[in-house]
Amino acid sequence: MRTPSPLVYLVDDDPSVLRAVKRLLTAGGFDTKAYSDPALFLAEHNPATPGCILLDMALPGLSGIDVQSKLAATAHRQPVIFISGENNVPATITALKGGAVDFLLKPFDETVLLAAVRAAIARDAVTREEEAEAGDIAARLAGLTPRERAVFARVIAGRLNKQIAADLQIVEKTVKVHRARVMKKMGARSLAELVRLAYKYGLVDKEVASGT
Amino acid sequence: MRLTLEAIESLQAVPDAIARLLRLIPLVAMLAAAITPAAFAMESLASAPLLLAAWHMTSGTFLLIFIIVAGLTYLVLKFHREVESRRYAERAAHDSRDQIEISVAAANLGLWDWDPVTDTVWTSDHCRTMLGLTGGTTMPREKFLDCLQGEERALAEARMKEAMITGRQCEAEYSLLQPDGSTQWIASRATPRSRRGGKPDHLLGVLMDITSRKQAEQEAVEQRKQLTHLTRVSVLGALSGALAHELNQPLTAILSNAQAARRMLSHKRYDISEIRQILEDIMADNMRAGDIISHLRSLLRKDELARRPVDMNQLIDGVLAFSKSDLVLKGVRVTKDFCTDCAMIEGDPVQLQQVLLNLFVNAGEAMNQMPMSEKSLHIVTEKTRAGHLRVSVTDTGEGISDSNLQFLFEPFHTTKALGLGLGLPICNWIIMAHGGQLFAQGNPGGGATFSFDLPLPIEVANEDTESSRVFG
Ligand SMILES: Nc1ncnc2c1ncn2[C@@H]1O[C@H](COP(=O)(O)OP(=O)(O)O)[C@@H](O)[C@H]1O
Ligand SMILES: [Mg+2]
Numbered sequence: 001m002r003t004p005s006p007l008v009y010l011v012d013d014d015p016s017v018l019r020a021v022k023r024l025l026t027a028g029g030f031d032t033k034a035y036s037d038p039a040l041f042l043a044e045h046n047p048a049t050p051g052c053i054l055l056d057m058a059l060p061g062l063s064g065i066d067v068q069s070k071l072a073a074t075a076h077r078q079p080v081i082f083i084s085g086e087n088n089v090p091a092t093i094t095a096l097k098g099g100a101v102d103f104l105l106k107p108f109d110e111t112v113l114l115a116a117v118r119a120a121i122a123r124d125a126v127t128r129e130e131e132a133e134a135g136d137i138a139a140r141l142a143g144l145t146p147r148e149r150a151v152f153a154r155v156i157a158g159r160l161n162k163q164i165a166a167d168l169q170i171v172e173k174t175v176k177v178h179r180a181r182v183m184k185k186m187g188a189r190s191l192a193e194l195v196r197l198a199y200k201y202g203l204v205d206k207e208v209a210s211g212t
Numbered sequence: 213m214r215l216t217l218e219a220i221e222s223l224q225a226v227p228d229a230i231a232r233l234l235r236l237i238p239l240v241a242m243l244a245a246a247i248t249p250a251a252f253a254m255e256s257l258a259s260a261p262l263l264l265a266a267w268h269m270t271s272g273t274f275l276l277i278f279i280i281v282a283g284l285t286y287l288v289l290k291f292h293r294e295v296e297s298r299r300y301a302e303r304a305a306h307d308s309r310d311q312i313e314i315s316v317a318a319a320n321l322g323l324w325d326w327d328p329v330t331d332t333v334w335t336s337d338h339c340r341t342m343l344g345l346t347g348g349t350t351m352p353r354e355k356f357l358d359c360l361q362g363e364e365r366a367l368a369e370a371r372m373k374e375a376m377i378t379g380r381q382c383e384a385e386y387s388l389l390q391p392d393g394s395t396q397w398i399a400s401r402a403t404p405r406s407r408r409g410g411k412p413d414h415l416l417g418v419l420m421d422i423t424s425r426k427q428a429e430q431e432a433v434e435q436r437k438q439l440t441h442l443t444r445v446s447v448l449g450a451l452s453g454a455l456a457h458e459l460n461q462p463l464t465a466i467l468s469n470a471q472a473a474r475r476m477l478s479h480k481r482y483d484i485s486e487i488r489q490i491l492e493d494i495m496a497d498n499m500r501a502g503d504i505i506s507h508l509r510s511l512l513r514k515d516e517l518a519r520r521p522v523d524m525n526q527l528i529d530g531v532l533a534f535s536k537s538d539l540v541l542k543g544v545r546v547t548k549d550f551c552t553d554c555a556m557i558e559g560d561p562v563q564l565q566q567v568l569l570n571l572f573v574n575a576g577e578a579m580n581q582m583p584m585s586e587k588s589l590h591i592v593t594e595k596t597r598a599g600h601l602r603v604s605v606t607d608t609g610e611g612i613s614d615s616n617l618q619f620l621f622e623p624f625h626t627t628k629a630l631g632l633g634l635g636l637p638i639c640n641w642i643i644m645a646h647g648g649q650l651f652a653q654g655n656p657g658g659g660a661t662f663s664f665d666l667p668l669p670i671e672v673a674n675e676d677t678e679s680s681r682v683f684g
Pocket of ligand 1: 570574575578607609610611612616620625626627628633634635636637659660
């Protein structure tokens with residue numbers, strides 16, 4: 001599956017700022033979709049598209065913060081960069097608490113803008129990759145039989161084959177067979193990699209708890 | 213002058229006394245015939261020896277002599293008493309004039325008295341000191357008026373003449389240029405008087421130095437100007453964030469446009485019409501920034517009240533646009549209900565803008581604690597029954613308590629931690645200077661309405677048609 005190229009959503013009620021910043025982003029090499037109406041943006045915004053969102057703080061009707069909280073209620077993924085004409089500390093704090101990755105003060109230089117957008121897009125890509133891997137791991141985990149899952153839980157908990165055999169009242173040889181199948185199904189080449197995956201996706205506590 | 217007056221008056225007393233003497237003769241004769249010496253004794257002790265003689269005599273000749281002598285004695289005494297009482301009255305009058313002069317001088321008043329017949333002016337000592345006049349008490353009017361210059365001198369002459377003709381009191385204020393270059397202010401009140409009843413024959417004047425009052429007045433005007441200036445600055449302070457935003461928009465657009473164009477040119481493949489469009493946009497945004505700055509400057513200027521035709525609806529829209537980002541940042545919903553054919557008035561657009569700005573800022577501040585969904589500002593222009601233009605600004609803020617309502621227009625009354633309490637007094641002053649009135653009220657459903665009435669041009673005020681309205 002080919003990943004779509006990143007898209008920058010730009011929301012600002014001032015038409016001339018909107019036009020100028022869109023031009024700059026386009027000239028900087030980013031596909032940009034510009035909205036002067038925050039409601040229209042919310043209606044058209046596609047959370048599945050990789051990229052980032054540039055959001056003006058002072059918008060008529062809905063404030064930038066309102067748009068951010070409305071986005072949070074959806075399955076949105078794109079990092080939000082706020083742009084604002086004034087250095088409003090309380091609003092900045094609210095924005096950052098709401099998960100904003102950056103806060104640019106108008107007027108901003110192209111290097112600042114493009115670097116922030118680039119960083120946000122990279123961050124979005126990493127998040128998406130991790131989410132994809134997490135989804136993948138979850139699918140692999142679902143492919144394990146109950147017995148394999150019990151062995152997996154004990155392996156990542158650091159128990160030896162002998163102990164696992166005793167736990168499950170099976171012979172040690174059978175444990176080894178299950179263990180090899182777990183490694184294969186989970187796509188881990190070594191015990192170390194299996195443990196890393198388990199830690200990374202928070203499987204340790206869950207599996208250990210359910211497996212015992 | 214006093215001496216001559218006295219002399220004339222005592223001379224006048226002589227024929228008076230003779231007339232009375234002639235009238236007295238028959239009376240004395242009657243008294244003598246009744247032979248009541250006691251009455252004579254009462255009249256004058258000096259007659260006593262004559263009365264004793266009369267007691268012993270019966271001859272008619274003696275009686276005649278007695279009557280003549282008694283009558284003459286009486287008359288001499290009477291005349292003497294008459295002169296005495298005249299003298300006494302003169303002295304009393306003189307004393308009281310002195311007393312008046314002393315008290316008027318103490319009250320910092322100067323006295324003058326113009327006699328149109330001789331065209332001379334008598335002046336009190338303090339009067340001469342006040343006017344910087346030298347010489348004696350009485351002087352020709354020409355010299356008296358020398359303390360005034362040009363137009364004021366001509367005016368004073370005309371007023372003096374008029375007062376004598378009409379017999380009415382006249383009041384005026386004059387400015388005197390002092391040798392040290394400062395200005396002294398004098399208030400004058402002149403009353404036409406008559407010495408013998410009938411037509412006025414002299415003009416009595418009182419002068420008062422009102423320099424300090426004038427200075428206080430000028431200071432008050434100056435202070436008010438400065439206060440107006442101060443609130444403008446404080447209102448702008450409240451708006452500075454919004455103002456920065458307002459200026460930042462065009463600046464952001466200009467910078468981004470210019471940098472986009474530079475990038476496009478370096479890519480070699482670019483659309484020349486797009487570059488042209490960018491340059492057009494840059495110019496437009498530059499103009500926009502300039503407009504904001506000139507608006508700011510006009511608000512900061514300390515100018516006087518100017519009168520120009522003003523479209524109130526346009527003015528409101530202008531101020532709304534100017535404070536848009538402040539309202540937007542606060543999440544205030546703005547609605548309008550404008551009267552289309554009654555919004556033209558005469559006034560000072562800058563000052564009226566200031567009133568609107570103050571009312572909008574106050575409304576916004578009153579709604580600070582409200583949730584965003586409940587913040588709204590409703591602006592109405594309409595024609596009142598009395599033929600005024602009424603502008604009402606209604607908010608959904610905290611409203612006004614009764615105890616607060618009575619102090620709203622008092623300078624420095626504020627319920628805000630950082631308030632100056634000058635916004636409303638100055639609004640009130642500006643509206644009054646426009647011949648209008650400012651009103652405040654708390655609304656039953658919460659929030660407040662501030663409104664002001666301004667006089668409409670007579671033709672519009674008299675039209676009784678229902679004015680057409682637009683809703684926005
Ligand atoms: N729209 C309003 N709603 C409620 N109270 C108001 C409103 N406007 C003014 N006030 C009251 O009037 C006071 C005086 O206002 P003002 O003269 O503008 O001074 P300041 O804004 O500096 O307090 C305010 O402190 C506030 O208590
Ligand atoms: Mg105020």
